[in-house]
Amino acid sequence: MEVINSRGISQYDICPVCKNEVECLDHALLYCAFSSSVWNLWPENPMRIHGIRKSFLDSVFFILSHATLQDLELFFTIAWAIWSNKNRFVHEGSGLSPDQVWKSAKANAEDFACAVIRDHNGQVVAVLCKPLQACFFAELTEIMALEQGVLLAQEPQLPRIIVESDSSNAIQAIQENTTGSSFGHLI
């Protein structure tokens, strides 16, 4: 810390978690020793397997083009859990352990609805990941993700879209216009 102070760097620029490095987005989410420990607890972490971790944005693009939607949801949930924990350090002076952050991220991964818009070449145009207000059944979460995707597609006023979902029941319910089900209000 003294070395950092002697370089003219304010204590407000220092990472509140490790108190050892200058804080920036990539440090907070990827390179901080604490954050690395959390990412290393994800056994199937595509970035660890493929060794891609130049920046957080690079990681996002890598996950978008090489991993599944479930991986994308877990990726954003872990990043969100690491960021929330950093804020705990700022406001409360202490936070969770890497294991606790990883477990809370894993438990919350199903409570995120993610939607990805790709163009006709498969290139990513827009991404939206949103925490849900409560824990829902998998099919309802899929329907909510589809709703977010349709809303996201409305912003650039895309004239024609093709939707994909992991849930065949969700697709079937939309195709059959099943408005009498528990998620009929969304269809």
Ligand SMILES: [Zn+2]
């Ligand atoms: Zn740090």
